[in-house]
Amino acid sequence: MPTGPQFQRLPDQNRATVTLTVEGRTIEAKTGETVAAAILAAGLLSHTRTTPVLGAERAPYCMMGVCFECLMVIDGEPNRQACMTLVQDGMNVERQLGARTAPAPAQEVA
Amino acid sequence: MSLPAPCPTHDLIVVGAGPAGMAAAECAAGLGLSVALVDEQPRPGGQIYRATGASPLADASILGPDYQRGAALVEALSRHRIECFYNATVWQVTRDREIGLLVQGQTRLLQGRAIILATGAMERPVPIPGWTLPGVMTAGAGQILLKSAGLMPSASVVIAGSGPLLFLIAWQYVQAGVTIAAVVETTPHGNYLRALRHLGRALKANEYLRKGVALIAGLKRAGIPILRNARHLRAEAGADGRVARLHFRTGNRDRSIECGLLLLHQGVVPNTQITRALDCSHDWDALQRCWRPRVNEWGATDVPGLWVAGDGAGIAGARAAEHSGRLAALDAARLLDRIQPSERDEKAAPDKAALAHHGAVRPFLDTLYASAPDILVPSDDTILCRCEEVTAGDIRHFVALGCQGPNQAKIFGRSGMGPCQGRLCGLTVAEVIADARGVPMEEVGYYRIRPPIKPITLGQLADLDIPQEAAE
């Protein structure tokens, strides 16, 4: 559900641009910023997670690592704090929907 | 059982590289101590000087002159040999002064002879109905986005609440060219009168007052509507699930303002997670309505070898934090026999005088910007524990069943048991219980905080060697 961005970038110091995949779509971000900042600037997502208790929609709140509202699946790792994770080129980011899943059991010998 | 004390890796470990931590590290290193400085961010500065020296903004002057102070602190820091651990999450601090770090997914243990905690403040939670909606953030979050990523709101923004930061962020946004729909101030009218009697003392540090007056005048000049004495704030979602409007009441009138972004603020409170986990004594600060670790004039806690400096010991602001950081470092150096008590006292004199100066304004500011009762003790339908989705009504029900404090509330309804470990609900849950029981906060207490201080994975913990004694 694409919604309008809530933030936009001010003229900046020519930081390098990197590319992330967010929920299957490509967005551009600037080096040195966090995944949460990049997603807020892109305005691609109306929410970044749903709660494990009631399934309520949430998005980044504190931006300083204390509220844990910005939990996302980053490069396959669930429940990472997007506001504490710096963007890297090629990163794959998905929403954390409800409780995380346990990783699949390692391949067992047949 | 305590761990065998391993060889110290550093004389002093400073946790937090904001103004208090930077000043403490710089001072201690200058006295010849081996110092480690640890911070969760990629560079020093703390939240107040976030991204200082590396601003993404083409024109960082929009952040105001105070922000530039951070660069000087970082520069002073760089003149010393200090082992800095950035992007480092502290997940454990023991009473034996061992610190568990997580750096790039790797666990690592440091051992200090002394520890200074300079973990600063966090924003007071602002529990209003709808504060969990996407698009509702803290004013501090807005500032962090501006400082660290150069982001300004493009959606229509309302800034609501109370405290100096409310006007600072609004002023910074105006400098950046943002159109602010409104500043909605919740400061009760009665606060102005109550604050007046502290004005005389506050005038000793009148630079704070002048700055505040200038910020508000700047906002008025820019034509930003400032709506005062607002009560019963409630955020409402639009069709896309994000915040769409803020409802509130001023006088006898119900009002609402459309917004695509709502920034809330009710001042800041000490981040006591580590001192709580260490079971330090804490005292209730009735004026600032928060807990602060019990410290002496040097910042020493009742855990030997552990100091708290800066806003983590009680809110006094960034400039005061520098001085309290130095005081803690001087006292640590004295404890480690690097300087004599007389030398410590001599070196400390200017810092003590400066602290007194910066402290002069606090009673005025704290009284003026005391949160309104309906924010401290919210209505039944308000979520208090965001992680576990526990409402004020749930907490009141637990009190009716005999719940005396937040730790029983935890057992009854899981409040404080989610990933934020009670950071965002601890104060409010206790306020609601105190109010429902009709007793003071001291009688209600606070959550017992358990390690890890920040989540760590089982695998990361398992990677550590078991200390000999525990392994049997």
Add this chain to the structure above:
Amino acid sequence: MPQQTTRDVVIVGGGLIGAAVGFGLQRRGLSTVILDEGDVAFRAARGNFGLVWIQSKGSGSPDYVAWTRRAVDAWPDFAAELADLTGIDVGYRRPGGFHLCLSQAEVEQRGQMAQRVSRHQREDGKTVMVDAAAVRERVAGLGEAVVGASYNPLDGDCSSLALFRALHEGYARLGGTYRPATAARSIRTAGGAYRIETDAGAFAAPKVVFASGLGLNHFAAQVGLPPLVRAQKGQIIVTERMRPFLDLPISQIRQTPDGTVLIGDTKEEVGFDTASTMGGMIELAQRAVRALPRLADTRIIRSWGALRVLTADGLPLYEEAAGWPGVFFLTSHSGVTLAPAHAIAIAQWVAAGEMPDELQAFSATRVQAEKVA
């Protein structure tokens, strides 16, 4: 000093045992009050792992085997009753349960225990040893380190926090009076009844139940009983919420109905220190990752040390003090498993006053006998 309050029974202690007995007494129509401490107390109930467990209960004591089995048989109806009364689902399930062994030595030790216990267990609920392949059929992603396990088909679990709340909620709905921050200090006889002095006034009743966990010794001394219990520390780690991945409990690892994973089993004798130790946490994490490697990247949210309340021989203790008719001492470290037994049989005993034969083996006289021996 407030007016003395009179009830049929005063219950000292609002943990799992006190609440269950109070619930049972109210249900039988008695008027009771539970006296409890404040917000921060040494509460064994807080550290409960939530197992409803028979596989290891009763080594050397056929009576304990039978008592535990009776409780487990009563659990489904008890859970349903609590849900009806309070609307709280305590999440009871009985899918069978494992205790994992991570070495041959552990298998042998566990095998001996299973043999001793199963001798007295009924045919349909015997504890057996199984190999790793059998565990693997029920537990996906089992680690190579697991050599074998003990298993009992009647083992299960519930949410111990939900049980705690349901007992309190049910107790209140049945008209019981819960008095927090009312720590009991002393008991004495007064005009044909007993008088309990507390921090907040005195309470009188013809009957008194002490279910105060580690606080039992204090009152035992007042009625001429020897120390009854000691503290044993257990550490527990709890993780972030996960979607269901483990559909049966393992005694060292279980997933709660909330989705969090509890990891525990260290035993340390440490007195009253509830801090979690780094060494203990690391050891728990290492064993958990060896048993279920897929948990390696699961985040720990909290860890804590809780105090188990143990008698010298590990059996429950139910005693009506000699010379103090109507004064009962109750303790067990299985407050969850035995909750229905406490709410039904123990409440009946307290109400009627005649100790049933099945409880004779749990009298405190054995403590005195051991002291002499």
